[in-house]
Amino acid sequence: MDEKLRQLLDTCYETVQSNTNCCLRDFSTNPRLLLQWIEKANQQLASLENSIEGYELHTHIGTLFRIYQSPKAIVHLQKALKLSIELDDKKKEQLSYIRLGEAYKYAGKAQAYTCFVTALELANKNNNYALDFVYQHLGKWHLEQKEGVKAKLLFQEALKPRSNTLK
Secondary structure (H helix, E strand, C coil): CCHHHHHHHHHHHHCEEEECCCCCEEEECCHHHHHHHHHHHHHHHHHHCCCHHHHHHHHHHHHHHHHCCCCHHHHHHHHHHHHHHHCCCHHHHHHHHHHHHHHHHHCCCCHHHHHHHHHHHHHHHCCCCCHHHHHHHHHHHHHHCCCHHHHHHHHHHHHHHHHHHCC
């Protein structure tokens, strides 16, 4: 990804906020900027499709489409997952399942839960890599399913490794 595109991406993420009235779902204060970045990234994607850079672009395009609430998020995040598997990068694969789970959740699709559980299984196999992140997103899924007790337990699990780093 070229430097201008990276800087614009940083600006896009600076516009992202969490909606405290809607289970902390992300939204952008400048959705047009997200679409502008996606358009430019898609232009670069053709030459980088099957590489680590392609994985990175699909990840960001998918994430920004999710924030924009577009079903196109799922397609790009599925491609990022496929690339992470082809690259045999278990950490990227785990994070891809979380991101894809979020896109499914935003789209109201049941596959979200399966993605989060798969990410949890991968975390357990990868020395608990980003385990707090998995618990956080699985907890948010349970919260949106009106399963507050399960959500609370998962949020507490998410805080355990984080509290250790704050000491």
